[in-house]
Amino acid sequence: MSTRSKVVLGFSVLVSVATVVGVHAKQRLDRERLREGVFRDLERQNRKQENLRLLQEQIHLTKQLEAERDKIEGSQKS
Structure with missing residues (x-):
């Protein structure tokens, strides 16, 4: 195997690994945002109920x- 083909293979593996890691990190962030959205919605509903009570x-x-x-x-008129 020539040096050039080893470099290209190494670069391809590196790009592939970086892509997989990047996709997993993005998925984790998306899941966290979705979870935070649920908590924000619950808090918003609680504030709305409190405002209606007030x-x-x-x-x-x-x-x-x-x-x-x-x-x-x-009584003053009388």
Whole structure:
């Protein structure tokens, strides 16, 4: 086997190994991103539920405040 063919074979093996390693690394990163996406979605859903709870609480408090204000205004008119 000539020196040139050994160099070409070595280079081909090196490129092939680098390609396989690169593909595996990319797959691992993609899996991690997908997993993080699930956690972000869960956190987003939790924040949305908390925001809805806070909104309902604010609506309830606003109704209470308006009722008290109407009661006070009604007693002042009498």
